[in-house]
Amino acid sequence: MTRWSETFAWHDGRMVTYDCETTGLGPRPEVLDAPPQRIVTACLILPRTAPRQWLLNPDCEFEPQAVETHGVTPDHAAEHGMDYRTGVQQIADAIDEATHGAALVAYNVPFDLTLLVRECARLGIGFTVPEWIVDPLVLDQALNRRKGAGAYKLEAVARAYGVELTAAHTADADARAAGNLAWHMGRAAAAQRGPFAALHGMTFEQLLAWQAAAARRKKDSLRAFWQGQGDLRWETVDSGWPLLENPPFAKAVA
Secondary structure, X not given: OOOHHHHOOHHHOOEEEEEEEEOOOOOOOOOOOOOOOOEEEEEEEOOOOOOEEEEXXXXXXXXXXXXXXXXXXXXXXXXXXXXXXXXXXXXHHHHHHHOOOOEEEOOOHHHHHHHHHHHHHHHOOOOOOOOOEEOHHHHHHHHOOOOOOOOOXXXXXXXXXXXXXXXXXXXXXXXXXXXXXXXXXXXXHHOOOXXXXXXXXXXXXXXXXXXXXXXXXXXXXXXXXXXXXXXXXXXXXXXXXXXXXXXXXXXXXX
């Protein structure tokens, strides 16, 4: 029996976009004992609907570099943020509802999605990973060769596609930029334009498998390169997609 989702291509499907900002910056070999990661702000954008935004109070230590990045201090979160468990529950429920018949878009999805999954598990909140996922970072890395440090950061890739990104590193701005990138990439695939012609006509299921394979190839290659150079960063490379296999925030569920 043909599944409903197999009757249309991913670039003709419905997409919603998620992003979150956190108490930390993720794995770095020079940080041996970073505090557990928690969600601070989050945003979910649906077509033709006002964005849903959250400010949570994680009630824990923030890494100074994270505060510099997204601008939310522990004091601000404590004063204005909602109860942490309530906020995570709302985010999980909103994504569950929004992805019925739609794909979830997130830039560098393994970080945002794995953290949400782990936090839901830690807090005893039910959450199902969306069936369809689109990660503009994986698509661009696989289909476009960019040079220079930071070439695949959201700001740089958005600029390359002419996508506006103001107030970078805020959840709403990053989510909007990721969604616009997915739209541009989808239009290029639909028109069989440039390297995105390779994705023309794929269903969401086919695209999911393609992205998982592409992400693993990229990360495996990077790990081998860094290990060969004696660069300790090879120890932090995780080939899992759309969920990390060895999350840097594993302590969060202890």
